[in-house]
Amino acid sequence: MAYATHDVNSSNGDALPAPKASQACLSCRRQKRRCDKKIPACSLCERMNRACDYSDASPAPTSDDFNVLQQRVLELEGRLLGAAGNGPGHGQSYLHTPASTISSLSAGVQQPPTPVYTPGPSYQQVQNRFPAIAFLESESFTRGRIEAPSAQIEIPLEVLELLGDGSAVQTVIRDYFDTVHTWMPIISKKRLTRNMLNPMWEAGPDLALLFLCMKLMAPRPQDDPENIYNPIYAAAKRFISSLEASGMVSLMLLQAYILVALYELGHSIYPAAWMTVGSCARYGQVLGVHDSERAPQLLPLVSSWTELEERRRSWWGVIILDRVVSIGSKGRVLACEEPRDRAVLPATTSAWDEGQMASQNPPSVSSPMSDPLCPFARLCQASRLLGKVLRHHGQRDVQETERFQQVSDLYLELSDLARILVHQAAMPQEYLGFSTPMSVCFSALCALCDPYACNGSGEQATTPEEGKMQTQAVDGLKTVSSSIKEFSDHLISQTTNNLDIERVSPFVMETLYTAGSNFAWDVRETGNESSQESLDSMRQSLGRFSGKWKSSQAYLRILEAQEFTYAAIASG
Known part of the structure; x- marks a missing residue:
């Protein structure tokens, strides 16, 4: 093994640089990763606790190598x-x-x-057998009871390699339900467990994709900031594209779409996150899960309440994503329509996980806020109100009086929900579970007040009513930001280990950033020391979750840029 040499006769008195290997180690070469060539082990191998081999032997060929050879x-x-x-x-x-x-x-x-x-052999010869009549003449499709045939597509080799053996898949499932499922419970644990235990059951490509996306979401990313573009993410995007091109009809494909969108949103991969959420909405509408009464139904008839609840939860997952991804994208149109008042909210997650059927009168969107609901149902309520906020700001040709009345009504409704959530999360063991709906509720309040706190022209209010609304909006932002500060403090106290951090959703990052931005604005305007302390606290909280969600790093950079701009303006 050859090592790089250094000049031992250097005349300067500085310490000699550490010796390095003359070439990358086998693991880094095999994964096509940058190797720092440290001796006796590179940083990546040391972090992964694996043997680091600098020998001259060539690494075993990968699927990419075979693709190049075929080319x-x-x-x-x-x-x-x-x-x-x-x-x-x-x-x-x-x-x-x-x-x-x-x-x-x-x-x-x-x-x-x-x-x-x-294209590589794993993605060749994709045939689309989807019946075009489902779109060209949907009524005839429904009347004729035409069924979409199953897509004939093989699982790519790279997907099988990334998933590993049955034991590795079981680990992925366990990790996923211990973390992501606690705040986005859209996949039936009972169904998945039953299928995995059935020896006669054969896994299809849609389930393989779902397992791959569960693996994408479950682990914590490595410290490498470029690791968000990892092989699992790239393989999942390619596999989804192939299944989409094949015309596959599958609820598991929709769930895989949702998990990829969550990954992209959590790591600030744009515009991919925005586009993937739109694909979720479109594909859910293709399946008909958005409207079981009027839309053509491409999925088979449900065979159990558990399956019906899973479809309902999956569509709520799409609605939630559509609202959250649109918070900072003012002027862009939502992909999903508002849920109707009689739309059913999710049942209690623990009962659904066990397959216990809910009551005959499940809660709906129009049910009173005071009704006891699980965290995921509360998340659906908060996301629905967030959607109303976003649509309110997108309205045109609305009289000022009517507009201000709508704002007041929405503020009261969101405030009521926030108080209920804080009360439900009073028990320490419940706080992490309710942190996601609380964060979306707080973000909706800030999104509601922000445009009214300062008009777009930067000038003073032109009417007494507008001035009153501006004052109320500024007070509202200060109140909500203080609540977010308390929320952040509680969240930090509840995330004492890595597993707790894994159970924090990416939606929380936007809420922490919004409060930090409001505190930064107050520091610039008034020089308030308390706001400066709160701003520093928001920074620390975002930094706490930067190892899990890269979006927190993006928000920290935005806060730094805002402070630099404020300082430049102040100095003239």
């Missing part, structure tokens, strides 16, 4: 076909490009042109 074989076949023709262009299976022509002329030697792109 070269295709290129050689193209050259042979071209040589067998009777002249230039005859029988060639490749295309000339300007780059290949220029490089050939400059070198003075005829080089092979760039071959036509051929």
Whole structure:
């Protein structure tokens, strides 16, 4: 094994730099990761607690290596076909490009042109058997009771490799239900467990994709800031694209879409997060889970209450994502319509997990706020109100008096929900469970008040009513920001270990940032020391979760940029 050498006769008195290996270790080469070549072990291998091998042996070939090899074989076949023709262009299976022509002329030697792109073997020959009549003439599709055939597509090799054996999949399932399921319970634990225990049951590509996306969400990312673009994420995006192209009809595909959207939102991968949420909405509408009465139903008839509840929860998951991803995207249109007043809210999650059927009169959107509900049902209520806030700000041609009355009504409704949530979360063991609906409720209050706290032109209010509304909005922002500060303090006290941090949803990051931004504004306007302390506290809270959700780092950078701007303005 060769090591890089250093000049031992250096005349300066500085300490000699640590020796490094002359090449990357086998693990980093195999994963195509940057290796710092530290001796005796690189930082990545040391962090992963694995052996670090700097030997000259070549790493075992991966699926990507086989794909490259196949590409070269295709290129050689193209050259042979071209040589067998009777002249230039005859029988060639490749295309000339300007780059290949220029490089050939400059070198003075005829080089092979760039071959036509051929996808890897894992993603070839996707056939779409979906009945177009479902969209071209939906009434005929419904009357004819036409069923969408199952998609014939193999599970890609890279997906199988990433999932591992049955034991690894069981670990993924356990970790997922211990963490993500506590704040976004849309996948039936009972159904998944029953299927895994059935020896006659064969896993399809949609379930393999769902397992892959569960694995994407369950573990905590490594410290590498670029790790959000990991192989699991890339494979999941490719696999989803293939299943979509095949015309697959599956609730598990919708759930996989939701998990990918959550991952992208939690790590600030934009515009992908925005686009994926839109795909969730569209695909849910394709399945018909958004409206079981009027929309064509492509999924099979439900066979149990547990299955019906799972479909209902999956669509609520889409609605929640659609509202949360739109908080900071003013002016963009929501992808889902408002839930109707008689839309049923989710049943108690613990009962659903056990397969215990809920009461005959389940709670609905129009049920009183005072009715006892589980955290996920509260999250649905908070997201519905957030949607009303966003639609309110998007209204046009509404009289000022009517507009201000709508704001007052929404503020009272959201405040009532916030008080109920704080009361339900009073028990320490319940706080993490209710932290997600509380964060969305607080974010909705801030989103409601913010446009009225300062008009877009930066000028003073033009009417007495507008001035009154502005004063109330500023007071509202201060009150809500103080509540978020208390919420943050409680959350920090409840996340004493890594498992607790894993159970905090990415929605909380936006809430902490919003409060921090409000405190920063107050510091600039009044120099309030208490607001400065609260701002520092928000920064610390965001930093606490930066190892789990990269969006917290993005929000911290925005806060720093705002403070720099404020300081530059103050200094003239």
